[in-house]
Amino acid sequence: MVRAHIGKLTPREREVFELVVRGKANKQIANALGCTERTIKAHRQRVMEKTQVQSLAELVTLAERAGVLSGTSGNGPSA
Secondary structure, three states: OHHHHHHOOOOOHHHHHHHOOOOHHHHHHHHHHHHHHHHHHHHHHHHHHHHOOOOOHHHHHHHHHHOOOOOOHHHHHHO
């Protein structure tokens, strides 16, 4: 079911999804993808609707279940 929700995303929405769940801000995503923050906000909203989640925390959980975040290191706790 998780993969079915993610499968509904367009290629651009998938890019936005992956960057959002990795903690990137709308401005950073816009710069990375060469578009405006407003466009990213629209994509982000459609990602939330298509994946049927209500919060960023739920979106991250969905990404973890789908394996989108597996194998990535980085923003772990600092010492």
